[in-house]
Amino acid sequence: MENHSPCVPGLFEDQGGVHLLGARCVTCGTPYFPRQAACRNPHCGESKMEDCSFSGRGTVWSYSVADFSPPAPFKCDPPFKPYVIAVVDLENGLRIVGQMMNEFEEMKVGALVELVIDTLYHEGDVARTTWKFKPAGGH
Amino acid sequence: MREVVVVGVGMHRFGKTGDSVVGTKSVTELCRHAVDMALADAGVKWKQIEAVSAASSRFSGGKGWGLNGNDVVENVGSTGIPIYNLSAGCAAGGNAFNVGYSMVAGGIYDMMLVVGGEVMPKGMIQTSGVEEATDPEFLRQRCVGIPGPAFWATLARRRMHDYGTTEEQFAKVTVKARKCSVGNPYARFQKEVSIAEVLASPYVSNPLRLFEICPVSNGAAAAIICTREKARQFTAKPITVATSTVATMTFEDALPRGLAGPVPAGASFHTEARGAVLKAFEKAGIGPKEVSFTELQDNTCYYELAFPEEWGLCEPGEAERLLEAGETAPTGRMPINPSGGFVSFGEATTAMGVFQIAETTWQLRGQAGGRQVPDAKVGLTQTLGLGGNATAAILKR
Numbered sequence: 001m002e003n004h005s006p007c008v009p010g011l012f013e014d015q016g017g018v019h020l021l022g023a024r025c026v027t028c029g030t031p032y033f034p035r036q037a038a039c040r041n042p043h044c045g046e047s048k049m050e051d052c053s054f055s056g057r058g059t060v061w062s063y064s065v066a067d068f069s070p071p072a073p074f075k076c077d078p079p080f081k082p083y084v085i086a087v088v089d090l091e092n093g094l095r096i097v098g099q100m101m102n103e104f105e106e107m108k109v110g111a112l113v114e115l116v117i118d119t120l121y122h123e124g125d126v127a128r129t130t131w132k133f134k135p136a137g138g139h
Numbered sequence: 140m141r142e143v144v145v146v147g148v149g150m151h152r153f154g155k156t157g158d159s160v161v162g163t164k165s166v167t168e169l170c171r172h173a174v175d176m177a178l179a180d181a182g183v184k185w186k187q188i189e190a191v192s193a194a195s196s197r198f199s200g201g202k203g204w205g206l207n208g209n210d211v212v213e214n215v216g217s218t219g220i221p222i223y224n225l226s227a228g229c230a231a232g233g234n235a236f237n238v239g240y241s242m243v244a245g246g247i248y249d250m251m252l253v254v255g256g257e258v259m260p261k262g263m264i265q266t267s268g269v270e271e272a273t274d275p276e277f278l279r280q281r282c283v284g285i286p287g288p289a290f291w292a293t294l295a296r297r298r299m300h301d302y303g304t305t306e307e308q309f310a311k312v313t314v315k316a317r318k319c320s321v322g323n324p325y326a327r328f329q330k331e332v333s334i335a336e337v338l339a340s341p342y343v344s345n346p347l348r349l350f351e352i353c354p355v356s357n358g359a360a361a362a363i364i365c366t367r368e369k370a371r372q373f374t375a376k377p378i379t380v381a382t383s384t385v386a387t388m389t390f391e392d393a394l395p396r397g398l399a400g401p402v403p404a405g406a407s408f409h410t411e412a413r414g415a416v417l418k419a420f421e422k423a424g425i426g427p428k429e430v431s432f433t434e435l436q437d438n439t440c441y442y443e444l445a446f447p448e449e450w451g452l453c454e455p456g457e458a459e460r461l462l463e464a465g466e467t468a469p470t471g472r473m474p475i476n477p478s479g480g481f482v483s484f485g486e487a488t489t490a491m492g493v494f495q496i497a498e499t500t501w502q503l504r505g506q507a508g509g510r511q512v513p514d515a516k517v518g519l520t521q522t523l524g525l526g527g528n529a530t531a532a533i534l535k536r
Contacts, residue, residue, distance in 0.1 A: 042390055061293075065289070066285070067344055070285070072265060073280050094399050097279070097398060130282045
């Protein structure tokens, strides 16, 4: 069994579903990912941050393809294979970017997708993981 | 506030490291060429320059500290004058112009040099050299991998969804831009391309293709600005700086710039660019309908369609029709980037704000040759840089 470890620690958990570790300001409701110590909304009366997690489904706001390998600090297993990038509006009010598990031809603005944790690249025998999206099942 | 005018401009033709245009010239050599040309154009002697406002490069020269203005002054001759080095990503040239403008307008100096130049490394611009989990750009590139073109491509794809823009229409923007560049002695590319050639170029980030995205270039530009009173010694017809503005993005901005943000309430795109341009209209007392032509930051042809709508030069969703009717060409009703734009020049990142001032000055003087906008009276310029930086300027004759 391959060892899995997040590509950057502290951003998500993969126990009982995918949980992105974020925060929300109780006063103005602004969601943050990754976690922030203080609210950044200039219209907010008082920063009151509470840790929370983001999970579940969202809709594709837009998407594109990395047809060529991005420069460092991007990492992937060789050889580079083009991948789809999506901007997704999660049901809980967060707009987030992530790689898609599926092919370009299957993409559509407005499509329903869900968060998954998947391998981004390997470091020795450890699979480094990140959050990605796949089409939401059953719809 | 004193009235500020442009009395001289200069530029080194844009090119790619190793080619016959820029070869192995350093950024300081490119800047020297532009500065000498601007001084000669103005009829001003170097010792008459009271201060320098320069764009800081992240990629070359500047002693590794962005001290590009110091490099230029050492090269042209150290006269002990104050030097301001400005950093604002790709908006740095625009910022340098704004600081020069503000100081002359505010009575600090009567005559200044504004300069920006760049020698770019090959390939896609690496937006962050930092490998720390606290750096948002590092997280964005390590956890996802979104090169600059992919960011633009998500915007282009969204426009296709919102307005039905086709890939052929994106290609037509490039065809128009490259047509403008023919005969522009400063452009890196000076040949027309056909729609078929653009559509045959590979995707860099679907739906955007190689010919629809500006490459990185080496180049430099310079401008001599002074008070209207001072200008009388040098020219009877200076170009007036109606205004110069700077803005940064606002919290409401809807673009996916980091890893994540709140789902926005509406379509608030490029709030820094819109902020700078609308402030320029307000401060100059000049409306979008009075603009004879615009030099905007077209890192990709998408921006030639989106920006004019975001600033009220035309109605939302109208840009494709105007493009196809020829209205964005130099002879049209809403000329965009008569120079040929970034798509024809390539981006020498921190030089671009000054490049726009030089081109706009030539247009307003009627010296733009085959790309001349007939009877150009008012020119609008705009830059956009990493970090949510933007600038705008309005020049008039």
